[in-house]
Amino acid sequence: MKRLRALLIKEFIQMRRDKLTLAMMLVFPMVQLLLFGYAINTDVKHLPTIVFDQSLQQDSRDLLNSLTSSEYFDIKYVANSFQEINDAVDSGKTKVGIIIPPDFSENLKHGRTATVQVIVDATDSLSASSAISAAQLIGQLKSQKILLQKMQGYTGHATQNPYEIRIRPWYNSDFVSAFYMVPGIMGVILTMTMVMITSMAIVRERERGTLEQLIVTPMKNWELMMGKIIPYSIVGYVQVTVSILVGILVFDLPIRGSLGLLYGLTSFFIIASLAQGILISTVAKTQMQAMQMSFFVFLPSILLSGFMFPREAMPLFFNLLGNILPLTFYLQIMRSIILKGVGFSIVWPQVLSLIIYIMIALVISIKKFQKKVA
């Protein structure tokens, strides 16, 4: 215990002296949360739009009104030729081009299909799919209205929709992106600090030779590891606290589940991330390598964990690949507790996965570490 205490004291003195890293560890979560929380909104609205209306009748104006009032399309330009539409989309001035043919109104009146062409810049698939589904929905609604009017004309009384699908978006009924993002960002920030800073801190000890000086003391390997795990866990907890506070104070993040449970289960993720960092440090020879390898963990964590892209949409292989990343499980735990308000009885499989991960990573690390010394 005396030896472990000495290591901890040393670690805290070093942290206190390295003000830049300390500031980064504390300010980083805040900045990231504000950036991601405000900037990322997956529901793309107000796409700049150019319209070439060759019909110029009441019907075409009516359709354009419906499109603009959906808030998905902002009509910025009016074109007088196809070429103008091409140029506007090519140059990126607009994301959407709407072309209404001259016979649009005529076709409607005579009960024929009136076609409207919507050109979407699909270089950005997210805004493209927003525009496409909005345009389709508006088209269907308008068609439905006309059909119902026709039916009424035949039968003489108002007709009801045959189907009505009632949707209840649970947990985040207003689709606030921040509710979804904040727990995710907390996980990403923890991954970044825990994996990168830990692996670099250990490799720095090796580079400077201080690790060698530690090894010649009677200190045990587990004491050495605890000497890193405990201080950085505390840093992790400070980050979590900062993130939750920013979440609550800035984004009105509801914490529906138990905060105590959230804090308790966070320890498994922190230790799993630290174990990753320690594992990297047994392989990396320089701090530079440690940083590069951390990114090797970091990028898949962002892409495959479900932080940004839904895991359900991933091909099986990548879905499984995501299963070896601690962040995947932590995100599920966090979103479940924060947004769904569920308890341990629901999230225990994820906790178990993290425990298995920790055990495997630490066993490999200790084995590799011993081999390196021997």
Add this chain to the structure above:
Amino acid sequence: MITLTNVTKYYGTRMAVNGVSLEVKNGEIFGLVGPDGAGKTTIIRMLAGLLAPTSGTLTVLGAANPEKIKEHLGYVPQKFSLYGDLTVMENIRVFGALYGQSAEKIDVVASHILGFTNLMSFKDRLADNLSGGMKQKLALAAGLMHQPQLFFLDEPTTGVDPVSRREFWQMLFKLNKEGTSIFVSTPYMDEAEFCTRVAFLHNGQIVSCDSPEGLRQAYPYKVLELGTKDRDIKEHLKKCSILDINMFGDKYHLVVEDVTLATTQIQSVLGEMNIENITLEEIQPTLEDVFVALAREVF
């Protein structure tokens, strides 16, 4: 204290230590001398428990497993390896505690050791801001808190100024007198003279191992010291019966078998060339002469 029996160490396919056998007794200052790359660091790292030999056996303080005796050892590596972002006193406290010493005991021992190493006035300075010599003294001091029975030092004075080197060795003598055995590697021959026994290591093998006096006596040649301002002596004396010519400071050491014969030849050659103001006398061989001869022979 230490025994090595036929110890060999390979790094991959490269052999660093080749069948070394050694015995170091209690109370010695044992010097491991040799050129860079001879295997000095590898041997010390094996003894300190940082490396395992590829083959052969070694025991330190009677134990084959270094884990058991680590608390009785001290180790100062070649490169400064304490925490640069901790102060002198913080480093001493951390390493003292890692060796299981209580805070009170560390403070008592530290004030004594910092006193005789002249580090007292720097005790709150960050280790990174110390000079090279002070860093080495700090490394030594930090390793002394637990009063080890055996201390390993790997080239502790490399890159240290001559005054600090002298002070450092004074500390080692004092330590040795208080009962600590010392195992030190050094590339400096003048430091080898300070050791009770010296092993000369070359290409991973021990070429010779004896007391400095014993090594000198075993030296089969005579040494003539030639003082001259001329810098082409090697060229001029090519035809004389001289085995080897080495520069020592501003003088030359000439290795010869027959002093009278060589002296006559040299005087006549240099006389013919009108090279004047020379001094020529036979001297006791230094350890450097001995090691140069040993190194040449094993080539």
